Amino acid sequence: AEIWQEVPLAPPDSIFKLTAAYKEDKFKDKVNLGVGAYRDDNSKPWVLPVVKKATSILLNDETLDHEYLPITGLAEYTSAAAKLILGADSPAVKAGRVSSVQTISGTGANHLGALFLSRFYQFNGKKQVFLSNPTWINHYAILRNVGIEPVEYPYYDPKTIGLDFEGFINSLKSAPERSVFLIHACAHNPTGVDPTQEQWKAIAEVIKEKKHYSFFDSAYQGFASGDLDKDAWAVRYFVEQGLPLLVCQSFAKNAGLYGERVGALHIVPPDAETANRVKSQLSVLQRSEISNPPAHGARLVSLILNDAGLFEEWKRDIRTMAGRIIDMRNELHRQLTEVLHTPGSWDHILQQIGMFSFTGLNPAQSQKLIDEAHIYLTQNGRISMAGLNSHNVEYVARSIDGVVR
Ligand code: PLP
Numbered sequence: 001a002e003i004w005q006e007v008p009l010a011p012p013d014s015i016f017k018l019t020a021a022y023k024e025d026k027f028k029d030k031v032n033l034g035v036g037a038y039r040d041d042n043s044k045p046w047v048l049p050v051v052k053k054a055t056s057i058l059l060n061d062e063t064l065d066h067e068y069l070p071i072t073g074l075a076e077y078t079s080a081a082a083k084l085i086l087g088a089d090s091p092a093v094k095a096g097r098v099s100s101v102q103t104i105s106g107t108g109a110n111h112l113g114a115l116f117l118s119r120f121y122q123f124n125g126k127k128q129v130f131l132s133n134p135t136w137i138n139h140y141a142i143l144r145n146v147g148i149e150p151v152e153y154p155y156y157d158p159k160t161i162g163l164d165f166e167g168f169i170n171s172l173k174s175a176p177e178r179s180v181f182l183i184h185a186c187a188h189n190p191t192g193v194d195p196t197q198e199q200w201k202a203i204a205e206v207i208k209e210k211k212h213y214s215f216f217d218s219a220y221q222g223f224a225s226g227d228l229d230k231d232a233w234a235v236r237y238f239v240e241q242g243l244p245l246l247v248c249q250s251f252a253k254n255a256g257l258y259g260e261r262v263g264a265l266h267i268v269p270p271d272a273e274t275a276n277r278v279k280s281q282l283s284v285l286q287r288s289e290i291s292n293p294p295a296h297g298a299r300l301v302s303l304i305l306n307d308a309g310l311f312e313e314w315k316r317d318i319r320t321m322a323g324r325i326i327d328m329r330n331e332l333h334r335q336l337t338e339v340l341h342t343p344g345s346w347d348h349i350l351q352q353i354g355m356f357s358f359t360g361l362n363p364a365q366s367q368k369l370i371d372e373a374h375i376y377l378t379q380n381g382r383i384s385m386a387g388l389n390s391h392n393v394e395y396v397a398r399s400i401d402g403v404v405r
Helices: 014-023 049-059 075-086 105-120 137-146 164-176 195-211 233-240 270-290 296-305 308-339 362-374 395-405
Strands: 099-104 128-133 149-152 180-184 211-220 244-250 262-268 356-358 380-386
Touching: 014 180, 049 308, 075 099, 075 180, 075 233, 075 244, 075 262, 099 105, 099 270, 105 137, 105 211, 105 262, 105 380, 128 137, 128 211, 137 149, 149 380, 164 195, 195 233, 211 233, 233 244, 233 308, 262 270, 262 296, 296 308, 308 395
Parallel strands: 128 149, 128 180, 180 211, 211 244
Antiparallel strands: 099 262, 244 262, 356 380
């Protein structure tokens, strides 16, 4: 056969397929609850006012050029980004034991982190990383791409539509010593279910006992609660406990910079000397992957993080986004419980956090919402709170009520 003629056709990405179906739908009141991006109350993308301001500052900066950034990225960006996630007075930052590299958003951070582990982590015989069941679907492919086998740990309990804390703890205990656990720092995607602080403490304790390694994915800092510090609590607690870890950071959601691809990977080893060697290897890996990260998004975020006034404005913008999402949770819950008296318990909608909510709807009910109500969501019953607004929340609640009765 001719070269490439036997390449099989790959299936389309399920989320992008859902968006395409939504776009084709001619129904006037259609709703897209599949989107993984923030929308304002009129279903429109939102450019953060602070980003507009930072953009105009950059446009007027005559000193900027289009030269390459260093391989590991813009230094004033990566160091400010490290302080943002680890805390301005983090013991790790103070001790100079954080290796930070600018990456192609959170996806690139996950990739570089996985690649680093595949090369340098002393896996216990098997090259595997534990993933929460369920998790962001891309985690599987990112690990497999670098020859790491994904294995699942229990996380979500469909009976309670909440955390399977016991299952999680038991699998931390039964995994071989020095295993790697990929953990969502906050606003777990797709469930919206996070451990409480007490539960995080217990999780950290077992991780310490078993010498496991934590691979944090932080894609939603600030977006979950509206408070950057609160959403970084687990990562900072693990660092305080002296646990070695790795954090993937994205500014896609919390700065609305989806297309700019601005992220970072931070590796926190036990001492500065190791951090230095780790960074040298990250630099070698990055060189062959992307050579140099893109400049514009990093410059924007660097301006915002390093200027006290802009930083305050950003925090206000984050509160605007998180606040609207929290309002939608409250309103959807109120409609289902107080207005419609929909059968079942819906309190999980209030307990879950961040952009996504596992509604507890089964695949048949989810499909019915698409087919009969023109409300688009994934088969697993996950809805994006960002797709709800004051104009459609009542319609969505009535439609959910219709498919569960
Ligand atoms: N990790 C998780 C858990 C996510 O939900 C996402 C985005 O949906 C990402 C990482 C990466 O996003 P990005 O590459 O756009 O920063």
